[in-house]
Amino acid sequence: MSPQPSTSKDTSQPKTSPGGPGSKVKTTPQKGKRSKSRSPSPRPPRSLKDTDYIEDTLLEKSGVNGDLKVTYVDSEEMLFDEVLKLISRWDPDILVGFEIQNFSWGYLLQRASHLSINLCALMSRIPEDKRKSSFKAESDEWGADHSSEIHIAGRIILNLWRLMRHEVALNIYTYENIAFHVLHERIPHFSFQTLSSLFNHRTHLYRWRFIQYYLTRVEGNMRIIDQLDLIGRTSEFARVFGIEFYHVLSRGSQYRVESMMLRLAKPMNFIPVSPSVNQRARMKAPECIALTLEPESRFYPDPVIVLDFQSLYPSIMIAHNYCFSTCVGRLDYLKKAYDGPIEFGCTNLRITPSTLDKIKDHVTVSPNGVVFVKKHIRKGIISSMVDEILNTRIMVKKSMKEYKKDKGLQRLLDARQLGLKLIANVTYGYTGANFSGRMPCIEVGDSIVRKARETLERAIQLVEDTPRWGAKVVYGDTDSMFIELKGRSKDEAFVIGQEICDAVTAMNPKPIKLKFEKVYLPCVLQTKKRYVGYSYETPDQKEPVYDAKGIETVRRDSCSAVSKILERTIKILFTSRDVSQVKEYILKQCTKLMQGKVSMQDCIFAKEYRGMKGYKPGACVPALEIAKKLLRNDRRAEPRVGERVPYVIVYGSPGLPLIMLVRQPQELLQDPSLRINATYYITKQILPPLDRLLSLLGVDVFSWYNDMPKVVRVLPQSLMPAEKKKGTISQFFSTVNCPVCDKLTNQTICNNCMQNPQMVCVSLCDRITKWEKVHQTLIQICNTCMGVQDERQPCDSLDCPIMFRRVLAKQDHHKADQLRVTLEKALEF
Template sequence: MMLRVAKPLNYIPVTPSMQQRAQQRAPQCIPLVMEPESRFYSNSVVVLDFQSLYPSIVIAYNYCFSTCLGHVDSLGTPDEFKFGCTSLRVPPELLHQLRNDITVSPSGIAFVKSSVRKGVLPSMLEEILNTRIMVKQSMKNYKQDKALMRLLHARQLGLKLIANVTFGYTSANYSGRMPSVEVGDSIVHKARETLERAIKLVNDTKKWGARVVYGDTDSMFVLLKGATKEQAFKIGQEIAEAVTATNPKPVKLKFEKVYLPCVLQTKKRYVGYMYESLDQKEPMFDAKGIETVRRDGCPAVSKILERSIKLLFETRDISQVKQFVQRQCVKVLDGRASMQDLIFAKEYRGSGSYRPGACVPALELTRRMMGYDRRLEPRVGERVPYVIVYGMPGVPLIQLVRRPIEVLQDPSLRLNATYYITKQILPPLGRLFQLIGVDVFSWYQELPRIQKASCTSGVGGEEPTGRKGTISQYFTTLHCPVCDELTQLGVCSRCRADPQRVAVTLYQDMRQWDSQQEQLLKVSPP
């Protein structure tokens, strides 16, 4: 798209080699991502974000390959200025003529204004964003035609993504076609300055009584203490208009939503009840980055966390949340939880994509399946389902991974409830509820301990054919036969140091058991 705009203007694109890309200087600026004030917010939190910030910066300040004059330190010097992967020389006479038509980015890079030369990137982005506005306008006229609405929505989304990746194209110094660290740095630095200026304006305006509690690249979360939902919408609109007025077109701050209440956990992780319009009666549950919207856990984690948060938001009563979590833990311990909710599904990347000795459940199960049949290897990108079962103490977790079908077919296997509760369900709950001073692990400690022995007998109480039952299947811990201490396997290491004592103790026990057996045989002969 860029080359189509550039060719009529007689521009030649630069195609640098790998060596030229490696010699380019490193980027100097990163986007602003504030550390949020992590806690539970019972007051209104207004979320505002800049509409297409990076493309808007490019258009507003005319940042482009074709408008860059170089770093202000090297302007006017006889030496060539290093520009991206190439070099640039601007004659001092020309600079003198342009002295009133230059804008300097916060990183010290000079660009000419659009009155002198309109850049290729601004022209292209302007066209893309205007086309997107046209598509969105036509969507309003064809609301009744669902198929056309889907097509137009996909089209406007594609235009949005193309506009947003333009910045990435200019700063992709490892694999990009035309990387220019000067242009990329200028865009990031100007966007950062724009967000910082907006945050300062909000914090300094007393009439709003607002405070920015979190900012991320192009958005900010504004806390309004004591404001009602209606007041939050009114102040949010005022903030958006005030910040937009301080920036050149088309940089625009947009009022997005109100959270009431919400929890800010860490960077890019937050959850709240969202109101998008003033007449919206029922709030929507909106989460970003936490386990309710992630796919790397099991469904039980997502369901329990979401229900717990909703209970907290709706009742503000921790005792109700505690009862709910404890009920779910007992359900898992009793083996009443659905296996579907306890299944993990991780992507298989192909046998050649893992380093040697990698402990990856999908790879481990694939190796086992291919031991039976080489045709059972999953396709690359396919998600492999698995569960975690109980095993001998000290056995590595990777050896406790099983396919769901194996657990259904083998009555001696049972799901490792302790692992699911302590390692999967409680940690995300703990991370969220510790912000309000609650220890969810203590809720689990209060529960009575439940031990269930596996049933290995088949129908009618007979042993299934081909299955060897061992006593260790009925116990999850082992004791040393000499000192009765917990051990991994057999005699403990302390007793093993004194073999004579072990031999005497075991010999005495055997004699005692033999005499007991003789007594029993006398009472009831076989």
């Protein structure tokens, strides 16, 4: 459906910002305009002999022509009538908006509520039933951080940015950042003030930019959905799981497992147990946990092979027939079965003595003492379900190889195999969810975990008890092993790793299988679930792949500077094996940060906002402080629950608490007197992860920093606002360095440099030319991105690195003017 901007006269418009991405466009028509619907597509040229003059519409005067179908109305009430006609005509199943609560459809619903129009009920497919259509404008309900607060009967509402949180791992989920990482395009961002000025300009020259801004976002929403195949993949998941489309997005994994499991249980006349909250609370606590060894924390220069059991928990369910329907109970309780029902999960199990006598020779006992019948007596429902899932996934992946040319079929089959993989991996969690589970059974869950632990322990023992391999297990986690091969080459590691896989697979029942995953050469094991290395997946792979788990390079709770410096440090260490090169790089980065030569974008933190009710009274949380500042200026500006709020840490007066140094990135760009707190970033953010890594080599990173000369960046007085020049320490350092040689001096240019005026002239002119050229180049890049030449440069996208470079270049351009004045004075002298 093509977007259809509308215009209206609004006599009761509140003082709020224009609608956000994906919202309808509302404009103010000219006086005397007819209420008429027509397309502003190019018309045949008018001749001078025409007697009837057709006046241009508002958007045609602004140069907005083409395929847009625009409807003009006389009032805002009529505008909503046109919206309802549009919905009635197309009858969409899905309504999409990038931010559905504050902007887009949410903005329309709030305006309709202000005009006493129940738009939710009128948009629904059951207009008479108003109870199923609702919109909560002020309070977050449970689940709003997963889907949407808008509920319209018969239609699906998709809040796109919330869906993106589960699709792509980003630091900030703004439209511009998502568009760059998904569509690989840079899209400018304008403030509401800028958009209002473009639309309400006294001429018609700039209104097209407003229209184009929102049309780009409406079309971009659809392109993002298509690029990620959200509709097709979600539909395929719904078909595989046997649940509704919207429930794939809004419900959890237990709902999916239960849907598939009950379809198998119903033909067998099984009814699921429905335990109450009190019954779940009285159930025994889990007794078994997965095996996670404490690694030998150090640097490994020799090959370390990583072996992983393929779908270990589902394979154990299939191999040993573990299920609700095959579990007889704990071995200790069976002796009491003659006296009546025995304890079983959340409920009781009644089993007769005659039945126990019949099956006593046809049972298996799990390592934690729970009895299960064998397959020939009764095949478990869960084991049957998981077996079918894994076999079906193998067939689907085989079909994907046969139909590589059909892209549409490839996407469908890939979505299907992904859905089967997800459901197989969460089946164990359904049996062991003792706190919030729908039907937990601790006997089944503990048996699966204990058997998996035993399987891994036996594999580790086999590896270390085979002398010809010369291998040592240095780390193990649930279903994987890290095996060090001292003195072996990479090629030998692949051969030995495959032999270990074959031997371990042979000693376990089908379908339990140990797979060869990769070889690390070299690597570092820090602690549990935290390691990094250069990985090789095939023997003929020439260049390694940087692979990290759990460390700061792959985490999002810090700023980009931390992950970039740490990753580069690790690569230097792995490539050169020279600590001196690592030290040189770290000190260089610390110096650049103290001099203010790093991009502010790399210093931005982003933390999730939990809502005003999600924090304790008096909590000092940066995201909460930013939200309070925004609310003081605009009551609609509060971040949504789950939104990642960006902030930076700046310098302040001595003794101020850290929470007082939190600023929005926009504040840092607008106020030249604010500076990034380099001391905080270095000592509290960058050096601690480096120390955790390099301390394994016996290196003290903090001593490197303490011994290095400290650099202080002084802001020129001309760049500071007039009200902040007075009383700042920077005023005492305004002319202490020579602009040519950078030596301390009390003059404009030091005496040594003034002895060679030709060198001074060439050096300063070259620097001025370079700064001006960089500034002009960045302006051209921004103009190309915006699609128009605009000297004001209104784009304020925090996700674009060019904007931060442009701000620094603007400061350099201002300093170039100062150097030009200095040069003229020097030449006069």
